[in-house]
Amino acid sequence: MEMASSDTRERLISAAADLIAASPGEDFSLRAVCDAVGVKMPTLYHFFGSKQGLIDAVVEHGFDLYLGEKAAMESSGDPIQDIRAGWDAHVAFGLTNPGFYTLMYGKVSPGHPPAGQSRANEILKGLTSRAADQGRLAVSPDQAAAHVLVSNIGVTLRQIILAQPDPELSHAVREGVMAAITGTATGQGDALNAAIEVAAAHPHILGATETQLLVEWLGKLSREVS
Structure with a gap:
């Protein structure tokens, strides 16, 4: 039974x-x-x-699908790069599943976020905490996660509303957020931080192992001279 x-x-x-x-x-x-x-x-x-109870269950089901996809993603070994990949996966999920997504992020009760949102947020905060431990952030891990999440949701909802993918917009906003949280936006940060993020964004040039070493060395140098 x-x-x-x-x-x-x-x-x-x-x-x-x-x-x-x-x-x-x-x-x-x-x-x-x-x-x-x-x-x-x-x-x-x-x-x-109630109907709301059913909607809540559908929302939870949507987060299960979303988090299942995220769990299947392989880590690059670099938290900033994993945030970039997570951003793109978030947008792709929303465009593929607009019905789920608009319930998950577009229709919420003030002060009562769906439980699935907390699970997704913890994954993102884990990445921003790792980036902070490496000296890669210009803001706190919580603030960095909030910047990424609200921008990611906004870009995704805009594309759903317009019913038209806009990868150039998504890329531009993503990189703007990455520059803001890492302190490499115009007028922020320094040359070492900028070099770290350039290397991390293009691991194919030096190779994954060499890039990781370079990021660690530049990060250590940046912390020592700052």
């Missing part, structure tokens, strides 16, 4: 997700969800309590 109940719940979430994906940003019918699964309305309310 428990297995059947669990299966019914998952099928209801899947049906709602399919309806949301088919018409991003539009409302969906609970009756249509029940009809797709072949159950009565009381069954849906038994599992979720």
Whole structure:
């Protein structure tokens, strides 16, 4: 019985997700969800309590998909480069799954972020903390993570709203944020910090191992002379 109940719940979430994906940003019918699964309305309310309860479950499902993709990504070994890769993966997920994304980041209750957002944020904060440990940040790890996240969400939502990918905009905003948090924007930082980020952004030129060593050496030199 428990297995059947669990299966019914998952099928209801899947049906709602399919309806949301088919018409991003539009409302969906609970009756249509029940009809797709072949159950009565009381069954849906038994599992979720309300329409908002079902939406919350769909949002959590969306974060499970998103975090599953992030978990499958290989680390470059460089936290700043991993932030760049994470940015691009975030945008790609939003453009591929606009229905999920607009619920995950576009429709939120003030003061009550979805639990999945916290899981995603912790991954980003882990990277900014590593970058701070290497002396690569001009701001605190929390502030760096906030800069990246709000900019990443804004760029993704804009492309979803316009229904048109804009990789040049995404790249430009991403690099602007990277320069801001690392202190290499115009008028900030110094030549050593700039050299670190140039090397890290192009590991194919020197090779991964050599680039990592160069970043470590320049970072140590920057900390000693600053």
